[in-house]
Structures are given as structure tokens and as C-alpha cells.
Amino acid sequence: MPRTSFARISGLSAAFILALALPMAATAQDGPPPTPVTVVTLEASDVTLTAPLPGRVAASSEAEVRPQVNGIIRERLYVEGRPVAKGDLLYRIDSASYEAQKASAEAQLAQANASLKSAERELGRQQALKARNVVSQQNLDNAVSAREIALASVKVAEAQVLATEIDLERTAIRAPIAGIAGLSDVSPGALVTSGQATPLTTIRALDPVHVDVTQAAADMLRWRRADGGAKFAEELGQIVELKLADGTTYEHQGELSAAEPHVKEDTGTIVLRLSFPNPDGFLLPGMYVQVDMPQGVVKNAILVPQQAVSRDRRGEPMALVVNADNVVEQRKLTVLRDQGNHWVVTAGVAEKERVIVSGLQKTAAGATVTPQEQGAAEAPAENN
Incomplete structure (x- = not known):
């Protein structure tokens, strides 16, 4: 091959290589694009903390019917399991x-x-x-x-x-209170005695009903002595919600009617009595329930989504915050307790700051990201 042709080909190759190298160099200088992440903007508010307390439903009034004279039961005059009024005739003894x-x-x-x-x-x-x-x-x-x-x-x-x-x-045994008469423990022809141990039947008043729950005395002391803006919710324990054994919420709200001024020595708990309306007779004595009892109020607290919080090697709660320059910062949080699917945070983040809730594995402190608000990120998916 002539020397002139070879020189021309070498020049073209060098120019081609140089043209390819220039974009690669520019890309290397620009670096990778910012990682997209989903964030939630935090808001500060007064948070009322609640705790589920176990309890049992009890009749608001209950009377065991017993004979006050001796004799033979001649007839039963009420229908078992049906309402009776005060003074209604229940049994008749041979007179x-x-x-x-x-x-x-x-x-x-x-x-x-x-x-x-x-x-x-x-x-x-x-x-x-x-x-x-x-x-x-x-x-x-x-x-x-x-x-x-x-x-x-x-x-x-x-x-x-x-x-x-x-x-x-x-000899005419009457209902001492109004309520629902239970099953009869005697039948006509039975001999009864005055003040016997076994009641003839039991009458229970079921509207309203009581729910007795147990509150740890240590929790009450902790809230009364709490700092950081926490306040024990003595005055907020009036209106409460009830959860049934199947996990559903009872349609009527109740109120705190009384508190036992005594701590049980064996359990260290205090009994709280709540009153719930029961117009349909849905709640029955003995039912297991849970009450969402207000425990305290935290002033200017921030609810941080639980998916935004992780733990370091020492077990300290941490969160990644996106600052005004879209740069990720790592923050150590002061967590008071959980509230639903959030953590109640009293220090470490501030109002209007943005915490990362999705894309945590793709970024780290010091990285630049492209934040997108959680609600805005979900809107397109809902439209599709």
C-alpha cells in the first residue's frame, strides 16, 4: 500500500477515536444522574397518644333474684332472656x-x-x-x-x-330492677328457702353497659412526670372508642365514668370504669374488648412514617432527610413511642423537612437526589 494512503487512513482513525472520547469524557465529568426518591413533608402538631387497654363488658346494674320466704314454686311468669320491667311478677310461691x-x-x-x-x-x-x-x-x-x-x-x-x-x-316474687331476665334455675314444683345461695334468676341492665379496663399505675406516673412537652391526659380520658374481639370498632363512643382510687398490689394496676350506650343490646356481659384510652398529649410533636426510620448499629433510630439543595442528610431521632403506623418524634427533625420513605437503599448521606412527594407519586398510579 502506498505510504500516502496509509497516512490518510491513520489520520482518519485518530480523528474518529478523538470524536468518541470527547462525549465519554464529558459524561465522566457530569457523573451519574440524581437518584429519584419518595419523600414526606413533616408537620408539627399536638399529638394525643392512645393505648389499647383490655377489658370485659359488665352490666350497668345486676340483681340476683332470691326468695324471701320458704315454699313451693307454683308457676314461672316471665319469658327467659326477655326484657322485664321493675315490679313485674316473675314467680309465684304457694301462699x-x-x-x-x-x-x-x-x-x-x-x-x-x-x-x-x-x-x-x-x-x-x-x-x-x-x-x-x-x-x-x-x-x-x-x-x-x-x-x-x-x-x-x-x-x-x-x-x-x-x-x-x-x-x-x-310469695309473689317481682323484678327488683328493669333489665333482661336470664335463664331460670328453678322450675315449678321446686322447694325454695328464704335467702338461699342459688338465685332463681339474674336480671341485668344492658343499656348502658360498663367496661372495666386495667391501667398500669407505672404508666400514669410516667406521664405525670414526663418532660419534653408531654402531658398526662387526665382530662382527655372522657371520650373513648371500643374495639371488639373481631377487630372492628364499636359504633358508639363511651366515656370514662369512674376510676378506682386503689392500686392492686398483685398486678400494680388501676381499674377504670367506662360507660357505653348499648341500645341494640349488641354488647353482652363477659365480652372481651379493647379500649383505645388516651394516655397523654405531646406538644409540637412530629409523626414520622415508620418506613422512613431505620436503626444504626447501636439501635438508635435514624432517618434520611432531603435538605433545600436536594442533598441527603442523616438525622438521629428522639422517638417517644409508636402511634399507628407512625413514630412520635420529639427531636431530630423539624416541621416542613422532608424525610425519605421510599428509595432508602439507593441513596446515602451526602448524595444528591430527585425528591418526589408521596401523594404526588401515588396520583398517576391511581389514575392508571
Whole structure:
């Protein structure tokens, strides 16, 4: 090949190589493009912290029905499991013997009244004779005493009549409160005794109902002594929500009605009594429930999404924050506790700062990123 042709080819190759090298050099100087990440802009607010406390549903009023006289049950007059009003007739005890006792007491009262009339007549005669000095003072005194004894006998007989009337009335067993009458523990023909240990039935008032939950006394002390803007929510424990055993939320809200002023020595807990309306009878005594009880208020706290928080080697909570220049900064957080799917943070981040919630594995402190707000990132996906 002629030398001139070879030189021309070598020149063209060098020019081609130089043309390729210039873009590569420019790319190497520019570096990789910023990593896209998803961020959430933080807001500061007063956060009310809640805690699920276990409890059991209890009737607001409960009465065990027991007989107050002895006898045989003749009939049951209520429907088991149905509402009864106060004073409704539940059972009837055989009253024949009590009617006889009343008749006997009334006869004794009539006899006592007759004796009283006789003593009063005798006292009148003795007083008239004494006025004429026909009888001694001793006779008059005896007549006065006889009349007082007869009057006392009348009072005793009246009391006996009243007692028999009460016993006779108690053969009709009535509902002491309004509520739902439970199953009957006796049937007609059964012998019952006054004040027996086994109740005939139990009546429960189910609207409203009580829910007794246990609160650790240590938690109450911790909140009362808390710093950093935390305040124990004594006044906020009035309105509460109830979660049922299947995880659903009860449709009616309740309120804190009482707190036991005593700490149980074996468990270190305090019993709180809550009251919930139960118009449909949905809540039944003995049900296991959970109550979202307000625990405290944290002033100017920030809720940081849990997916934005990681742990370093020492277990300290950390978050990646995107500053105004879109450069990533690593922050150490002061976490008070969790609240739903967020962490309640009192230090380490500020209001209006942006924390990375997606793309954490693709970036690190000092890197430049392209942030996109979480809501804006999800909008296109929802439209598709």
C-alpha cells in the first residue's frame, strides 16, 4: 500500500477515536444522574397518644333474684332472656300457709282489741268509783295498768298482722330492677328457702353497659412526670372508642365514668370504669374488648412514617432527610413511642423537612437526589 494512503487512513482513525472520547469524557465529568426518591413533608402538631387497654363488658346494674320466704314454686311468669320491667311478677310461691298465718294474726288482733275495750271500760268504772271514794287508789292503778297492757297487746297483734302481710306479699316474687331476665334455675314444683345461695334468676341492665379496663399505675406516673412537652391526659380520658374481639370498632363512643382510687398490689394496676350506650343490646356481659384510652398529649410533636426510620448499629433510630439543595442528610431521632403506623418524634427533625420513605437503599448521606412527594407519586398510579 502506498505510504500516502496509509497516512490518510491513520489520520482518519485518530480523528474518529478523538470524536468518541470527547462525549465519554464529558459524561465522566457530569457523573451519574440524581437518584429519584419518595419523600414526606413533616408537620408539627399536638399529638394525643392512645393505648389499647383490655377489658370485659359488665352490666350497668345486676340483681340476683332470691326468695324471701320458704315454699313451693307454683308457676314461672316471665319469658327467659326477655326484657322485664321493675315490679313485674316473675314467680309465684304457694301462699296457702301464709294466708292462714295472716288470718290467725288478724284473729289475734281482734282479740287484743276486745281486751283493750274491756280494760278501758273497767278503767272508767274505777275512775268513777274513786271520785266518790268508794274504791282505793290501788284498784284504780290496777285498772290503768290493765288498760296499758291491753293497748300494748293490740300493737303487738298489729305488728304480727303486718309481718304476715309482708310474707304473703313475698310469695309473689317481682323484678327488683328493669333489665333482661336470664335463664331460670328453678322450675315449678321446686322447694325454695328464704335467702338461699342459688338465685332463681339474674336480671341485668344492658343499656348502658360498663367496661372495666386495667391501667398500669407505672404508666400514669410516667406521664405525670414526663418532660419534653408531654402531658398526662387526665382530662382527655372522657371520650373513648371500643374495639371488639373481631377487630372492628364499636359504633358508639363511651366515656370514662369512674376510676378506682386503689392500686392492686398483685398486678400494680388501676381499674377504670367506662360507660357505653348499648341500645341494640349488641354488647353482652363477659365480652372481651379493647379500649383505645388516651394516655397523654405531646406538644409540637412530629409523626414520622415508620418506613422512613431505620436503626444504626447501636439501635438508635435514624432517618434520611432531603435538605433545600436536594442533598441527603442523616438525622438521629428522639422517638417517644409508636402511634399507628407512625413514630412520635420529639427531636431530630423539624416541621416542613422532608424525610425519605421510599428509595432508602439507593441513596446515602451526602448524595444528591430527585425528591418526589408521596401523594404526588401515588396520583398517576391511581389514575392508571
